[in-house]
Amino acid sequence: MPELPEVETIARDLAPRLRGRTIVRLQAARRPPVFAPNSLPARELVGRRIRDVGRAGKFILIELDGDLRLAVHLRMTGNLLYQSSPGPVGYTRATLDLDNGARVVFADVRKFGRLRAFRGDPREQLGVGIDPFAPELDARAFGELARGRRAPVKSWLLDQRHIAGVGNIYACESLFYAGVRPKRRVGKLSRSQRERLLVSLRRVLRKAIHHRGSSVDDYRDGEGKKGEFQKHLAVYGRAGAPCRRCGTPIRRIVLAQRGTFYCPVCQA
DNA sequence: ATCAGCACCTGTTGGC
DNA sequence: TGCCAACAGGTGCTGA
Numbered sequence: 001m002p003e004l005p006e007v008e009t010i011a012r013d014l015a016p017r018l019r020g021r022t023i024v025r026l027q028a029a030r031r032p033p034v035f036a037p038n039s040l041p042a043r044e045l046v047g048r049r050i051r052d053v054g055r056a057g058k059f060i061l062i063e064l065d066g067d068l069r070l071a072v073h074l075r076m077t078g079n080l081l082y083q084s085s086p087g088p089v090g091y092t093r094a095t096l097d098l099d100n101g102a103r104v105v106f107a108d109v110r111k112f113g114r115l116r117a118f119r120g121d122p123r124e125q126l127g128v129g130i131d132p133f134a135p136e137l138d139a140r141a142f143g144e145l146a147r148g149r150r151a152p153v154k155s156w157l158l159d160q161r162h163i164a165g166v167g168n169i170y171a172c173e174s175l176f177y178a179g180v181r182p183k184r185r186v187g188k189l190s191r192s193q194r195e196r197l198l199v200s201l202r203r204v205l206r207k208a209i210h211h212r213g214s215s216v217d218d219y220r221d222g223e224g225k226k227g228e229f230q231k232h233l234a235v236y237g238r239a240g241a242p243c244r245r246c247g248t249p250i251r252r253i254v255l256a257q258r259g260t261f262y263c264p265v266c267q268a
Numbered sequence: 269a270t271c272a273g274c275a276c277c278t279g280t281t282g283g284c
Numbered sequence: 285t286g287c288c289a290a291c292a293g294g295t296g297c298t299g300a
């Protein structure tokens with residue numbers, strides 16, 4: 001479900017409320033376990049003060065004293081909610097009670113989402129690649145990452161080890177604005193195609209953050225509210241509908257087992 | 269070293 | 285109206 005813009009929105013919602021608070025109690029579902037197998041024990045988190053909340057790829061990062069971090073991955077249907085006065089939430093998988101009486105709830109219908117406590121460098125520990133907004137990521141660096149890769153550009157964008165944070169919606173959208181077909185082999189893109197793709201990717205991610213993310217179905221922000229960017233999608237979920245630029249019906253194919261949307265005229 | 273395919277879960281939707 | 289297959293924003297594992 002949530003991709004970079006949704007995760008960024010939640011992290012920004014939570015940061016000012018959680019900063020300086022201490023975790024006084026933690027409850028976590030055991031079947032199936034919400035904590036990842038490679039997590040430090042959950043009890044390590046109790047009694048710790050929260051320094052900040054950020055993001056690495058699609059992970060929400062809750063940074064604690066003692067070089068400790070809690071990474072939250074929402075996968076398809078996870079939500080992370082702040083409650084100033086705690087009340088019941090459906091599909092709750094974990095709760096963090098804070099020293100001011102507030103609570104952070106992790107709820108997830110499909111139970112794919114995971115928590116992981118760890119120490120050390122987040123990008124290294126979590127295996128996430130470069131951030132799309134990193135200044136050092138230019139057409140040249142993109143070219144080096146993609147050199148020799150035969151995967152379709154869309155599949156490559158979804159692999160978090162390369163560029164981290166792009167998911168199915170924003171991969172489709174950025175390829176549309178760049179005028180590149182999802183099936184094009186990433187290693188064979190021209191420099192100008194890579195340039196256009198980077199510009200499109202950043203523009204669409206920035207706009208989506210501005211609109212507080214896309215709520216196609218389950219996504220909610222840190223206050224439980226929907227995003228607005230689903231109203232501005234150009235191709236995602238629009239199979240058969242006219243392309244906003246040329247009027248040709250948007251096509252849907254399956255690539256890497258994911259629904260993939262593009263305009264057969266605007267995308268070469 | 270890649271990459272396709274399936275597994276993990278539950279809920280909603282669309283076609284017959 | 286009812287049933288069931290297909291599909292859903294993600295990733296990890298297996299085996300070719």
